[in-house]
Amino acid sequence: MSQMQEELRQKAKELLEKGEVRYIIGWGKGRFHHRPPIFIYQAEDVDKLVWDEYCVANLGKYLLDDKFPEGKIGICVRGCDSRAVVRLVQDKQVKREDVCLIGLPCTGKVDQEGRELVKCRDCMHRNPPVYDIVLGEPVEEKGNPDRFKRVEELEKLSSDEKYEYWSNVFDKCIRCYACRNVCPACNCRECFVDQYRVGWQGKQKNCMQNQIFGLTRAYHIADRCIECGECERVCPVGLPLMELNRKLIKDLNSLFGPYEAGVNPDVKPPLGEYRLEDPEEYM
Amino acid sequence: MSLEEQKQVPENWEPTILAFCCNWCTYAGADLAGLNRMKYPENVRILRVPCSSRVNPQFILRAFQKGVDGVLVAGCHPGDCHYVSGNYFTRRRFLLMQRFLEYNGIDPRRFQARWISGAEAGKFRDTMLQLCEEIKELGPNRKLREVK
């Protein structure tokens, strides 16, 4: 791992000195085991860049803060970050030529006690699908055999049990909107939550409002979710949000053919297109 | 409200059903049904939309939130949509939405979609009658409903 860190620092110094990129987004040293995102402008600061098993945060969404950059932006991308950038490029939020992707094959991240993170256990693209530069050798993909196991378990419940389960989940939500703010697929100019004049979403916290927020958000990103698992990681009360997203992905795969968001930039999200021979249930 | 309380049904309860009708086909079908004096239950409220694909999933969630018991999205048959491809998107979107609502505990019969063209006044009335029967049998919907 530290050999890759040296390579990364070397490559970052080179890019910055040659002026190919104006700044590089990576991970830096924070308090305890934290590796928060860091923005390196000067070549001599590259030693602040860190690459180890604690670099967890998804960097893709920071490109939205600098939508009209003067120079290129360098960004370290593991599998999930690279898919996040593809997501933003497909959503026309970021231009592909404005970013220089430094690919880093990732072997999965751990939390402070060294246990592998849920989102890395379920990760299906440890090698960045899209990159400009790649460091180190590709890692072998382990796939995710029980990707929809939890969803299938929930589907077996009766409708009252399902409603009971999801009401209990959303009763814990404190409406901090961290899931929306870290999600690369959640990149609307003005989110329905902030349209206070239209009044979609009340400000009061009760189970029903939380549920409406959770379901609407999940449905809005149904076919664009890249399964990076950030929403589940950052949720302070630990809501199983990926089970909502995975259900939608499972249905999309069964209805309109297998599809993985953010892997291939030319394949469009399924809800944005149609085929004449789609399944027909409404005759 | 606990699940048992949700079960008892107030007597002579009438379901409220919201029907999103596409302006070019289904709304015309409803108009035709009216012209031919076809009777369909009055607790269906029709909401005219330019195309069935104008219906946003948020409208449906908000309908259940505000106390509607059943939602119907009706549009033109695939192929003769006034905007060429509107109902293809509708089809994809609401196939997914129905399964998603079912996954969250809402009975799928409470949310349905139909293709009803401008000439099928009979089909419009039958759909409304059938929908009303099903929802009446299901009882009032208390899931996702705003508690006063």
Next chain:
Amino acid sequence: MSECTCHENPLVPQVCVITDIKKETPDVKTFRVSTRDGKKPFTPMPGQLGMFSILPVGEAMFSITAQGEDYLDFAIKKTGQLTDALHEAEIGQEVGLRGPYGNTFPVEDCKGHDLLFIGGGIGLAPVRSFIRYALEHRGDYGDIDIVYGARSPEDLCFKEDLMENWPKEKNTKVHVTVDQDLSGEWKGSVGFVPAYLESLNFSPEGRKVVLCGPPIMIKFCLQTLAKCGFKDSEVITTLEMRMKCGIGKCGRCNIGSKYVCLDGPVFTMEELSHLPNEY
């Protein structure tokens, strides 16, 4: 700061009635409010604010532009969700009102000084409360100059005050300008307030300035006043901020450690220079 006299719970308004609505300009109306039994809801000092609520829609803080024996006047411009609903209200509509909130114009230590009131568009509303107070206590104050500007002639607020009442007062001069005049019959001066203010060239000795208007106007007026030699402590302004509770609890209207609804809205430029420039 007079104690709020309405409900014993400061966040709960009292029910009042709109007794009269006067259309000042296409987007500004003056609402006259008094309690159900015709009395004045509370007695504010000049510059204080009232929390006005149209019940199903919401609540917002407005300056009290005038007061009489049994009424309070609010001049409100149509800009948001609440003000849209307010502009559809009719006479007899019952509303919620609580207040008075905020501090007041320094009426005491302005005594014996000449006063220069500068207003921009709806900014004249809070300043007008002090002008009326000064005219009621005419003897305490030196000569009064009122410089007021608006986008166009029909956007001038309180026209009858500007044109008839105030010029008749003892050595009180009114200078009105408009940004641009399409109709052609406007005889007064045309141009922005800061430029107009510079042409009038007021001398700073013994004169205090009361200034309120859109942020852009305040910025340029301050530069002009500085050029004319006015010290920061002589320039008084009243600020607009998003306020929700009005009693210094909800933490929303803070500039630095000061709450605009409690320690403001009236500040001298000298006080503002000590606060972070975030308003």
Next chain:
Amino acid sequence: MQFKKSDLPKILDSMAKEATVLAPMKVKGNSKFAPWGTEGELDFGAQNVLLPPKDCLFPQTEKMYRFETDGLKVNDFEVINESRPTVLFGLKGCDMQSILCMDDVFLTKGYVDDFYKKKRDDLLTVCINCTTVAKECFCDSMGGSPNGHAAADIQLYDLGESYQVKAQTEKGQKAVDSWQQYCNKDEGEIKEIACELKVDMDGVPEKLAGMFEHPIWEEISRKCVGCGICTFLCPTCYCFDIDTTKDGAEGTKFRCWDSCMFSEYTRMAGGHNPRPSKKERVRNRFLHKLEYFKERYDKNLCVGCGRCVAKCPVNLDITSFIDQVKEVASHE
């Protein structure tokens, strides 16, 4: 005076007869102050309870008054302000200090917030000292201490298999008298501990006063995600919004938590927003915690509970910020 840990459930049951007893519990995987009796187990662990106790004094959504309009008329407002005697059991030193901060805000400076006052008068606080300390805790650098708090009604000291009781107010004394049958007279020896994470706070508020235009804000706010985790988990964040639920002619005015980190927090009707971007909002939050509150109420608004340090998705934590402020040369 002491009582055995095994008698604790009995004591809680006796108190629960005439008051709602809120104890730190793990309920369905969620660590919060829950009423005694909900299934879940007591949790006096090192890591402080995740959801702060402020919810019981200043609920996340609190109905204020109901109104009804018919045509132009409005009926008199029906204020909703019911509150029951409550016991906050198992408070740690930092949470107790946060209640004092909230008291200053809601009960002083010219206006008394009735909703808060009623709940506060009905409250009995039972503080407990910390036996182990989480690595994020830094309360003793912010003026607090893990070994208890003087302002609590009752202070418990953990002695291994029993708790030593010390009533600190007459309200506390009255409650302790009702525990007599479980208590015996001997005194145990109390172990004192300190926090691992240290922060040097002196001189920071004064230095921050001159740092409004400092480039440090741009740097640290760059990684901020703009969510509400830090403000909703913070025991001393008291910003609230007032809104209405409408149902035809009736409606209820309620107040709910709001976060200065949200984008529309200071957006005015005309569109002007004094704090348009993350930089201003992060700056305002840190300055409010460390400087503005001290200037206004002469208390640190940060009590060092470490919840934001633990839960911030990008580790934008106040302790690293304080260290950076110390390094900033004072003349800059």
